[in-house]
Amino acid sequence: MKQLIALAAGLALSGLTAPLAQAATTLTVYTALEADQVKEYKEAFEKANPDIEIRFVRESTGIITAKLLSEKNNPQADAVWGLAATSLMILDQQGMLQPYAPKGVDKLSPEFVDKAKPPKWTGMDVWAATICFNTVEAAKKNLPKPESWADLAKPAYKGQIVMPHPASSGTGYLDVSAWLQMMGEKKGWDYMDKLHANMAQYVHSGSKPCKMAAAGEYPIGISFEYRGAQLKEKGAPIDLIYPKEGLGWDLEATAIIKGSKKLAAAQKLADFSVSLPAMRLYEKNYAVLAMPGVTKPNPFIPADYAQRLSKNNFAWAAKQREAILREWSRRYESKAEPKS
Known part of the structure; x- marks a missing residue:
């Protein structure tokens, strides 16, 4: 026994003992990605960066x-x-983002990257408004198929529509922002007053209205394109309607929070987020990506989808968000889904 102890001591002094495994850096990452995306994105990043573990808050x-x-x-x-x-x-605007130009950012379309040098955020993909229309339930209720946002304000749809709450959901806010930008503020609020009369409920998720329409809970759900395409591909009796006035939309993006004590790891995340492997992950869910040439045709999303996106003043939408949500809540909060 004494000989073994002496041998171990000698190995330690000579530096021949195996080093202790270095603990992975835990990176706390906030996200609004859909829950079914988070697992795959996490696995891909950690495979490429085995010294970093992501702790998602979603x-x-x-x-x-x-x-x-x-x-x-x-x-x-x-x-x-x-x-x-x-x-x-x-x-x-609150000074909370750390400037950083990820490796490979030059391969992204410039309009999908913050204009600051270096940028404060980098785009990933576009998601946009879509109406999920349950053809079976609509037929039971003799509801015509809408073709436009204006159609949804018609009395025939009273109590038949669900949409996301704009304070909870980015999808809900891009709808409201787009209507105000497309129609002008007065006509936009007048439109939402009429739409509110037909609304069954404002729910706290962008994907939930389409899921509810697919399940037959309501015939019409205002949601976004890729969730609708996924549900339709799985056999849901829904048509996807892209209103002819134009589609409200936003970019999903990545940023580093100023003050992070794990800046090097956060920069690796930003690098990965603009990489081709990441874009191939995004492509499974989105029809427009920040990196050109990666997307593939989707049978349920029109080939001219990008041209159907409405003109969107992101700076205005960001600056006016608090005031818009305050006014929206004053008018329409009575039909909000209870928060769990």
């Missing part, structure tokens, strides 16, 4: 945005991976 866009703002003076997140660009613009 919620809907509005909730994550509010959480980040409430933590401004004591940041808990190191980075954001998958949040609306309009939300990141609000954080930038």
